[in-house]
Amino acid sequence: MPETARLLDFLESMRRIRFFEEEVARLRAAGDVVGSVHLCDGQEAIYVGACAALDLTRDAVFPTYRGHGWTLACGAPPYPLFAELLGRESGINGGRGGSAYLTAPDHGMYGENSIVGAGAPIAAGAALAATFDGSGRVAVAAFGDGAMNQGAVHEAMNFAAVRRLPVIFLVENNLYSELTPISAMARVDTLFRRAAPYGMPGARIDGNDPRAVERAVAEAVQRAREGQGPVLLEAMTQRIVGHYIGDAQHYRPAGELDRARAEEPITRLLAVLKKAGVSETELETRSDRVRAEIAEASRRALADPLADPSTVLEHLHA
Secondary structure (H helix, E strand, O other), X not given: XXXXXXXXXXXXXXXXXXXXXXXXXXXXXXXXXXXXXXXXXXXXXXXXXXXHOOOOOOOEEEOOOOOHHHHHHOOOOHHXXXXXXXXXXXXXXXXXXXXXXXXXXXXXXXXXXXXXXXXXXHHHHHHHHHHHHOOOOOEEEEEEHHHHHOHXXXXXXXXHHHHOOOEEEEEEEOOEEOOEEHHHOOOOOOHHHHHHHHOOOEEEEEOOOHHHHHHHHHHHHHHHHOOOOOEEEEEXXXXXXXXXXXXXXXXXXXXXXXXXXXXXXXXXXXXXXXXOOOOHHHHHHXXXXXXXXXXXXXXXXXXXXXXXXXXXXXXXXO
């Protein structure tokens, strides 16, 4: 595929995530979506770039609770995702998962987790299974910078390194552990350096460039499939929304959000495409098409019936 066409595909995927999140914010403000919601505006390049390097017919992604973007990047359609967040029977999990617990295994996304860092040992388990089932599966554990201080993450990295498991630990470093700067949480805030004591490679990458993310993840995938074990990637980014809906972001210094908006992945990729000669008209036409897709998916989901509360105890496993 020509480079410009590929970049346009990346842009469309990132816009689909951005417009989805903007609509979720609107639905949450209107009271149609309830409960805690964590949006990913500004971090879309990580999901789109990583998924472009995976074979989602066999690979497995285990994101944190900020998982809408991962789910869409894995190929799940917006309509059943909206329905899930809205508690509709037509939701991708029958309205049972909501925003923080949705899963889309048919698309290679094996469930969000609201226990910080808990996806890392689960992903290591999926990678361990791959060493026995012959699938060639690579597992991706995605989590925030704050999760790097969780013991379970370090246990998972050590176990994966010792067993040379095909797993990629992908840190979405948006500079804040919830509301606290990572620089105040760790004496050494170059987190990829923590790979070395476990005997695995680590790298810091530009998390606002889907091409850079794709290249780094593709190299890690090849290494994992060849039996060389895990990799720790630290993708640098920033969110341009609060940690959660309702976060006033008073902790952010003056000017930081403006700088983040100037460097966020969609703004950057638009500049690259315009420089490559793509017209403003084409970019706007493509944007309008994706926005209309999201609006229609939301409208359909809102019109669907709510999930039947009498079935709430079904599909539970302990």
